């Protein structure tokens with residue numbers, strides 16, 4: 001199916017892109033990798049009259065470490081995240097999540113900013129950026145602002161971004177010493193989207209778990225922090241029994257949805273299993 005007719009714009013700067021958004025308002029949509037927006041347009045689920053392509057806007061791609069923070073431009077592709085030596089070393093769960101997205105074509109075109117702004121409930125990155133305590137930088141007509149990952153996902157395909165704002169970068173604190181991280185998912189067999197995905201970032205010292213960050217995606221309408229699992233891990237021995245007990249809390253705070261992939265009961269079970277496996281993998285990586 002073909003999309004409805006639209007006008008295509010290629011701004012050369014952030015300012016030009018913001019001016020277009022300000023002028024065209026609800027008739028405009030930003031275009032990044034196009035791997036969520038274009039399928040939606042082809043199905044006529046989205047019918048923007050104007051597409052504002054970010055491809056020619058300089059400064060939106062790249063990965064660097066800056067004062068203990070990993071800074072990733074919004075237009076950086078999933079493949080660049082997956083294959084980056086600095087991401088693998090400083091935020092291995094993010095590299096793992098990127099490598100599990102879709103297929104090579106999706107990973108070579110799709111971008112981290114597009115994925116986060118789209119807020120698909122089954123997307124992989126959201127669990128990781130919540131677990132890592134990341135921040136997202138948005139630029140709008142009034143300048144820049146920073147949004148905590150915990151406050152970014154508002155609901156199904158809905159974020160804290162305003163219609164007149166552009167997500168410009170993701171800022172992830174690099175892992176502290178003695179910290180291990182993992183992202184594991186139960187993939188949909190066709191699309192590879194997460195039926196359930198869990199990211200865990202765990203600090204282990206002298207056999208005890210210190211700080212734990214756990215993010216969940218897939219099972220509900222938006223990605224959330226698994227506060228019950230985190231509280232169940234903090235200060236406990238890093239052993240199988242403690243991890244199992246904490247993982248039992250994974251469904252708490254998730255608005256688990258039944259769908260073609262499974263019942264609520266099945267998704268709750270998957271959440272517990274994948275929380276246990278992700279925490280076990282993170283603990284093993286911390287040692």
Ligand SMILES: Cc1cc2nc3c(=O)[nH]c(=O)nc-3n(C[C@H](O)[C@H](O)[C@H](O)COP(=O)(O)OP(=O)(O)OC[C@H]3O[C@@H](n4cnc5c(N)ncnc54)[C@H](O)[C@@H]3O)c2cc1C
Nearest residue numbers: 032033034035036037102110111114115123124167192193
């Ligand atoms: C076959 C297939 C399989 C997939 N499998 C997975 C998977 O397993 N896991 C997964 O997580 N994802 C999966 N995806 C989705 C993929 O990761 C997309 O790349 C991603 O969701 C959207 O990124 P994009 O760069 O393509 O954005 P686009 O499709 O261009 O844009 C998506 C939305 O975000 C907005 N937007 C884009 N950039 C910005 C910005 N900088 N600031 C503000 N708004 C912006 C757009 O206006 C649009 O509303 C799959 C997609 C396909 C087609």
